[in-house]
Amino acid sequence: MRKGLVFIAIAALIYACGGSSDSASNNTQANAQAVAAAAKPDGEKIYKQYCVTCHGLYGDMxxxxxxxxxxxxxxxxxxxxVITNGRKAMTAFEAxxxxxxxxxxxxxxxxxxx
Ligand code: HEC
Known part of the structure; x- marks a missing residue:
């Protein structure tokens, strides 16, 4: 009976280790995705910050x-x-x-x- 318990405990430990290394690699992947998402600029946000003053929220101002x-x-x-180099009254956004x-x-x- 005791031997059986020890065996189960060891099996559980092995399972847990296997499982945790697995989820660790999943976490690494999730982190990499989160970093990629953060590094990907949000066009809408940039538009609202830099472009609405002239073009308006809907582009037709x-x-x-x-x-x-x-x-x-x-x-x-x-x-x-156009955005990089500007045109007439429009600012160049290169800098x-x-x-x-x-x-x-x-x-x-x-x-x-x-
Ligand atoms: C200072 C005012 C101003 C700001 C700020 C501005 N624009 Fe403009 N934009 C203009 C003007 C004026 C024109 C037309 C230029 C012309 O007549 O040659 C223009 C033209 C454009 C065009 C060309 C459209 C076409 O079909 O010819 C695009 C694309 C554009 N803007 C995008 C943007 C974006 C994106 C931003 C923000 C990053 C932005 N603009 C910020 C004034 C501005």
Whole structure:
């Protein structure tokens, strides 16, 4: 009877160890995903921070002659170019935003017209 208990205890221990190393690798994966999500810039947030002053929340405010983004026919690449280098009254965001942030906000402006 006692031997049986010890055996079960050892089996449980082995199981627990196996299980914990497994969940440890799951945790590592979850952490890596969390880090990736945090590193991925939020286009909507950037838009609301930097672009609404001229383009408005929905892209159609037109302050300072800002183009109506709902009607923009530019491709993603062209938008990235305008945002990076600026155009007429529009500020160049090269010095303010990282490349991936510019890409994220450019993607977000594609949604405004939909
Ligand atoms: C200071 C005001 C101002 C701010 C801030 C601003 N824009 Fe603009 N934006 C403009 C103006 C003005 C134009 C039109 C330029 C022209 O007529 O050549 C424009 C044009 C654009 C265009 C080109 C649209 C087209 O179809 O030609 C895009 C895309 C754009 N803005 C995106 C953004 C994004 C994204 C942000 C924020 C990161 C932003 N803008 C911030 C004023 C602004």
């Amino acid at each position: 037109g302050a300072s002659g800002a183009y109506n983004l709902q009607e923009s026919a530019l491709t993603l690449e062209e938008r990235i170019n 303010l935003l990282e490349e991936k942030e510019i890409k994220a906000v450019a993607k977000y402006t594609m949604k405004l017209g939909q």
